[in-house]
Amino acid sequence: MKLKGAEIMCESLLREGVEVIFGHPGGAILPFYDALWSYPQLRHILVRHEQAAAHAADGYSRVTGKVGVCVATSGPGATNLVTGIMGAKADSVPMVAITGQVSRASLGTEAFQECDICSIAASCTKKAFMVMNPADLADTVREAFYIAQEGRPGPVLIDVPRDVQLELTEAVFPEVTAVPVPEVSQEALERIKEAARLINEAERPVIISGHGVMTSGANQELKSLAEQSGIPVITTLLGLGSFPGGHPLSMGMLGMHGMYWSNISVDQADLIIGVGMRFDDRVTGKVDTFAPHARIIHMDIDPTQIGRNVPVEVAIVGDAKALLQNLVPLVSNTPRPDWMQYIENLKRDHPSLAIPSSDTLLPQHVMSNLNTLLQEDPETTVVTGVGQHQMWAAQFLSFNQANSFVSSGGLGAMGFELPASLGAQVGRPGAPVWTIAGDGGFQMTLQELVTISEEKLPVKIALINNGHLGMVRQWQEMYFENHLKAVPVPGPDFIKLAEAYGVGAVRVTEQEDVMPALRQAQAHDGPFLIEFVVDSTTNVYPMVPPGGSLADTIEDPAMARNPVI
Incomplete structure (x- = not known):
């Protein structure tokens, strides 16, 4: 033919x-x-x-x-x-x-x-x-x-x-065959035994879970490892959802804007088990001082990533699901009361999710309310752009299912959020999809409002409008002597713009109106945009300073802190 x-x-x-x-x-x-x-x-x-x-x-x-x-x-x-x-x-x-x-x-x-x-x-x-x-x-x-x-x-x-x-x-068409899952090599099996020995002997271990866990479908195996060993789990940005956010062993995200308790726990750990992640610079901070007391076990399918950024004690190449299936039976549940109490003290004395007292609408108010809404429907997918709003979303939103958080991690492309949520909604037509956007990045690809309208995709958009390129402004304020240059972003009337594209829209300026607006959007039959006009000076904390280590994590100066005992 x-x-x-x-x-x-x-x-x-x-x-x-x-x-x-x-x-x-x-x-x-x-x-x-x-x-x-x-x-x-x-x-x-x-x-x-x-x-x-x-x-x-x-x-x-x-x-x-x-x-x-x-x-x-x-x-x-x-x-x-x-x-x-x-x-x-x-x-x-x-x-x-x-x-x-x-x-x-x-x-x-x-x-x-x-x-x-x-x-x-x-x-x-x-x-x-x-x-x-x-x-x-x-x-x-x-x-x-x-x-x-x-x-x-x-x-x-x-x-x-x-x-x-x-x-x-x-026309001659080849047979379509599934990509085989690589078998666990004999070398990997031997290294898994060594990894199990280190895990069973460790006094202050943590697991760091990345996007590769979800790529391999290893969520349940990761959960089994954590529960079998009693080791707390920290995730990378793109690892959010690889381990249930509501689980007692979940510690949230680490890195440049990770939880204070996660960063300090990694800094003090004596063993790190990295699964399906790369130890990139946003995770490690200053590489030379990353986890100075820890041995590192690194499991990843890409051999070029192992040992690339940090020295590794046990390198295991393979599919995360298969590797964990072999590791879990070798791990014992070793009580570590001192370590777990140390972590609890960190959480108590350094509450990274505490919201500063304010009469104005803060981005954190939006995220806290949105998280309440999201927990009512675990099938919800959240897609973010890049910037401060991305970090607030990663901090405040709890994800209990795989692939429920979508963001541009490695490249950090502003404007990712709206078209990516379009694709996510097409992929999951029966599940809610929320886009979280900043007013700067949103204007890079906002023309896709007409696409979601035309395709009748019920994407909900939480637009965090602080009138600035917020992350750039924060850096200029903190590290460039407050020389604010090219950061105000005078925007259009986003409500009229959305309506012109056939998208429902409402503007929110007060704290008490946040949840009603979120529920209005959720109930709306079709795409809907909420413009949250928030304080323009709020910075995102915690933060690892440029060139700093995780031990140098800065907390919100607006919040009073107590020492960890």
Whole structure:
């Protein structure tokens, strides 16, 4: 059977189980869009900017566990995808990005919208393909989906010249097979025994759980390890949800804006078990002084991450779920009353979630009320942008299910929140999705309000409007002698703007109106935006200062503290 290249692309996507594509058409990708006409099973979501297509595919992938797919034309369409592709690479999200390209005869001539996107994307993908023969398309799509999911997940790009999409060729499709879970090696089994010995002997151990726990589906195994050993669990930003936030052994997030008690506990620990995380700079603070008393056990599927940032005593490469299944039976429940009491004293004397007394509306008031609402429906997904609001959300919101918190962690892309929540809502159509945004980042991709309106996606938006680029302002205030430059963000009337896009909206300026507005949004049949006009000078604490260690964690100066005994 002969098919056009574009038809082979569509058929291949269908065979890979793809149901949704996020994209924007253009000249070089039009043959693919024409082929989509014959494939109604492939739902296409028209975004209003290609960057949003990549972020939406990212959000979709995180909540479904499937490969997210985004599509763009050549030149500016392709380059607009790059930010979202890099975000997926940084956060280990499986994605396939498909771009159109100028015809083969025009390559290298600086033709209209010609761009060597494969070279541009080389550093932000696991692999980038340019397909010069339509007979290679089916195999390339199969290989791309395999690579995106194998080992540490990530994005793959397929660039297809326009004439390749149009050319007829004999269609031969490879068998679609699931990516096998790597077996636990004999070497890993021996190291697991050593890890168990260290765990059983430790007096002040902590577990640090990352996004990789959820990628491997190891939430239950992690919970079993914590409960079997009695060891408290701290998470990275993207590890939120990997361990139930309401569990007695949960200690919340660590790192630059982590809980004070989490940071100090890591600093004082004699053993750290890192699972599915990278020990990146936002977690460790100053690497040279990270966990000075601790031996480190590091379990991760990516061998290049182990020992990369911090020295490791026991390195175990493999799938987190399989590794933990082998570790848990070897671990004993050793009482550590002194250590647990030390942690309880930290929590008592350094209440990181205490809200300063104020007559004005603070961001913390919004987060505290939103957390109350979220606990009523554990199926809720929260998607954040990047900045102060992201950190307040990570601190105040408790996540008890995997993949219920979605954020741009490694890349830290402002504007991620709205398109990613679009993708998350498409992926979980029956579950509530809340977007938490800052007024600065929100204005980077707010055009996607029309997409959620057009697609009738009931995304709820909590817009934290402090009139500034809040995190930048905080740094300028604290470390640049209060030289506030380019941080006020005069915004539009967000209520009128939302209504113009067909989105319900309300403005809140008083503390007592927060919960009624949240419930109004939750009950609204369709997308809804709440603009919370909050204090413009509030900083996010705790905070590890630039170049500082976790032991240097700064607490909110507005809160009185007592020494830990």
